[in-house]
Amino acid sequence: xxxxxxxxxxxxxxxxxxxxxxxxxxxxxxxxxxxxxxxxxxxxxxxxxxxxxxxxxxxxxxxxxxxxx
Numbered sequence: 135x136x137x138x139x140x141x142x143x144x145x146x147x148x149x150x151x152x153x154x155x156x157x158x159x160x161x162x163x164x165x166x167x168x169x170x171x172x173x174x175x176x177x178x179x180x181x182x183x184x185x186x187x188x189x190x191x192x193x194x195x196x197x198x199x200x201x202x203x
Contacts, residue, residue: 139196141173143180148173151196154180156189167191 139150150171157167172180177193184190 139171141176142170143172143176146173146176148175152177153194153196154184155191155194156184157191158187158189171196 141148141150151174152172154170154172155167170180181193
C-alpha cells in the first residue's frame with residue numbers, strides 16, 4: 135500500500151497534485167533535482183518562492199508523471 139502524497143507547504147495536509155522541481159546551484163550538483171509536492175492551493179506559492187531565489191526548474195503535474203516511474 136502506497137502512502138498518500140501530501141503537499142510540502144508547512145501545515146498543509148492536502149493531497150499533492152504537482153511536483154515542484156528545483157535545485158540550489160550553490161550546494162547541489164547541476165544534475166541533481168530536488169522535489170517538493172504541491173496541492174492546487176500551494177502550487178503557485180511554492181513555485182514563486184523557489185523562482186525568486188533562482189532555484190525553480192519546472193512544475194510537473196503528478197498525473198502526467200505517474201506512469202513514468
